[in-house]
Amino acid sequence: MSIKLKIILLINIAFCLAIIFISYTSIKFFRQSLEQSFISNNVNVIKDIARLGKQAISLGEYEELNNAIAVLRSLDSAIYYVAILDAQGKVIAHTDKAMINKILPSKSVFGVFHDSLEIIKLEISDDLKAKDQFFVNMENGLKLYTFTYQSTLKGERIAFIRMGFLDDVIVLRMNKTHDIFTRNLAYKIFYVLIAIVLFSIYISIIFTRYINVFSKALKLLGDGKFGTKITVASKDEIGSLSADFNKMATRLREIDYLKEEFISNVTHELRSPLGAIESYLNYMIDEDLENMIDKDEKLTVKGINLSERHEYLNRMRSNTRRLRKFINNLLDVSKIESGNIHLDKKMVNIFNLVAEVKDLFYMQAKHKSIEMKIIVEESAGYIYIDEDKIKQLLTNLVNNAIKFTGKGGEITIILSALFHAEDRTKNFMHSIQIAVVDTGIGLEEKNLEQIFDKFEQVKNKGPIQDNFDKGTGLGLAVAKGIVEAHGGKIWVQSIFGKGSTFYFTLPSVIIE
C-alpha cells in the first residue's frame, strides 16, 4: 500500500472514530435533555394549575378550573387527563366530566397503589418535600407519565393535582424531534466527512510530494547522476533534509570526480611504463626467435637455454598484456561511467563486422576444435554505429564464449533484424539483434543478474588455458556501457552446464 493511501486511510479512520463518538454522545445527550425538558416544562404547568386551583378553591369556583384544564388538554394531545382533588379526596375538577364529585381513595392520589413502572423523585414543590412525584404507570391499559402535586396554603394541604401524559404520544413527539436532530446531524457529518476526505488527500499529497521528489532524486543519484539537487523552499524539517541531501549529492560528485581523476591519472601513469616493458619484450622475443632459427637452440646463457628464455619472456609478455588489458578496460569503464564515451558513428555493414570478428578468432577456435559459424536470420545491411566499439564489444563476447567453451564445442553468432510490426521493409527496421551462442559451461541462474557489473567474475571458470585468458572482470561492464551508449540493450540467457547466449540490440537510426 502506498504511503499516500496510508495517510488518507489513517486520517479518515481517526476522524470517523471521533465523529462516531461525538455524534453518539450528542444524540444520547439530546435525548436526555428532551426528557428533562419534558419533565421540567410540565412541572411548571402543574405549578400553574396549582396556583389556579388555590384561587378556585378559595373562591369555590370549580367551573373555571374545569374550563382551564379543558383548555389545557385541548392544547396538548399528550395529556390523557388532569385531575384536581380537594383535601378530602373529592374530585373538584377533571378533564373527564364524569369523574367530577367522585371521591377517590387518598392513596390513589399519589399513585402508590398504581403499578408504578418507574418512580422518579422530583423536587417539584418548594413548600412541601414529599408526595410530589413524577412516575411512569399503567392506567386502563395505557402507559402513562404521571405528575402529582400537592397544593398547600399556610402549611395546610388544600388540593392534589394529578396529570397523566400518554406515553406513546410523548415518545412519538420526542422521536420526531430526535429524528430531526439526527438528520441534521447526519447532514453535517456528511459535509464534514467530505471535508475530511479532501483534507486527507491534501495532506497525503503534500507529504508524498516531498517523498516523490526525494525518491526521484535518489533514483537519479543511484543511476550515478551525482549532481542531482533538490530544491525545496520550505524552512521546516523537509527543507533541512533536502539541504542535507544536496550536501551529500555534492560530496558524492566530488568523490566521483576524484575517483575519475584518480583512475585516469593512475592508468595513464601505468600505461607508459607498461608499454615500454611490452615493447622491449616484443623486441627480445622477436630477436630470440631469429636466433633460435639461425643458431643452436641449446645455446645457453648462464644455464637458461634459448627456448626456455623464450618461454619466460613470453610469460612476462602475457602478464604485461593482461595488465594492459585491465588498465584499458578500467579506463573505458571510467569513461563510460562519467558519460565521456565518445561515439564515432558511421554507416557500417554489420555482417562484414561480424565476419571480421569471427575471423579474428580463427586460430583460437581451431586450436580448441571449436566450430564457429554465423547465421543471418534476417539481413540487416548497414547500421549507424561506432564500428570500433561494436567490434570491441563483439570481440569481447566471442572471446568469452571461446574461453568458456570446451574442446569440440560450437559458437554461433546469430544476426537478425527486428522490425516494427506494421512494415517489414528495411526502412522500418527498428533495431538489429546479435546473439553469441556458445555450448560452454553456462552460468548459474543467480549469476545472470550481476554478470554485467564491474569486477564481477563468476568463480567457477571452467576450461581456462593460461594466465592470459584470465578476465579482468570489466569486459562485460564495458560491453554494457558500449551497448547502452548506442541506445541498445544487452542481456544473457543461460542453462548451467549447457551453454550461454549473450544478446545485444542496436537501434537502427535512419539517416535522411
Next chain:
Amino acid sequence: MSKKYKILVVDDEQDFVDLIRIVLEKASYQVFSASNGEHCLEIVRVEKPDLVVLDLNLPNMDGHEVCRKIREKFSFKDIAVLMLTVRTLEHDFVSGFGCGSDDYMGKPFEPKELLARIKNLLRQAGKLAVE
C-alpha cells in the same frame, strides 16, 4: 639499402626512444631523437629526415600540433609522419590523420610492425623501390 634514410624519433620517454633507436639502427636507418615538440621541429628544419616517428603525448606541444607544423612546410613526399600513441580508441587516430599524419601505430608496439610500417611509408613516398 644503399642510401641511409634519416628517421627522427620523438618521444618524451627515453625508454621508447632507445628501443626504437636500437630497432631502427639495426635495420640500417640513421636515427635522430627528440624529447619534445620544439626540439623535434628544430631537427626537422636542420636534418630534413625522411620520416618522423611521432608520439602523440608530448609535453607542452602535443603530437597533433607538431605534425601540423611539419606539414606547413613539408609534404608527405618530403617527410612522412608515423604517429605513435598509447591511446587505443579510434577517434584519436582519426584526428591524427586529420592533422596530416600518414600512419599510426599503437604503443606498445611490435618492432617488426614498426619496421614494416616505416618501409611501407617510404615506399609510398617513392623513396623505396618495391621489392
